[in-house]
Amino acid sequence: MQGFFGFMSLLSWALIIFTGFAFIDAATRREDAYRAADKKTKPFWLIILGIAAVLPWIFGILDFLPVIGLVAAIVYMVDVRPAIKQITGGGGRRGGGSSSDGPYGPYNGGR
Template identity: 70%
Template sequence: MQGFTGFLWLLNLGLTVFSAFALVDAAIRREDAYRAADKKTKPFWLIILALALVVNLIFGVLSFLPIIGLIATIVYMVDVRPALRALPGGGRPHRGSSSDGPYGPYNGGR
């Protein structure tokens, strides 16, 4: 019985890490990328993935609620995330250089 308990603990740890990764990934994507990819909004996915993480932390793997959270996390990872990454810039915030002006990079008047 101790081996089964250890297996469930490892499974719960893996699901928690998977849910946390999906939540962090959803948080770093731009809001407009979700609309451009024709997926739900960023707050929608943040709420769903945060609920999945919290339910997984509270209930473990012996309830049906973490399974619902796992399904939501899998949907994000196999459907939403690839659509966001396919956009120009990968759906991440633009990290311009310090010489970028309002209309693009400043080239020193050349």
């Protein structure tokens, strides 16, 4: 029985970390990108993901509410986040573009 509760504790922490990451990611994105991607609003996603991050602390992993929060975080990560990244330029940098881009577009080496 102790192994089961250890596994559930690890699963609960994984859920908290995943939803927390989704919340932080949503908080760092621009408000206008949500509207441009036609994906609700930034405050909507912050409220949903904030509640999703807190639910495992309140109810534990065995209740159904943290699972609903997990579904919301998954929807954000696989649908909303890629659409917003595409609008804002994606990539690892917030400004987007590649390291060879000049001020007027990609640098092609004088060709």
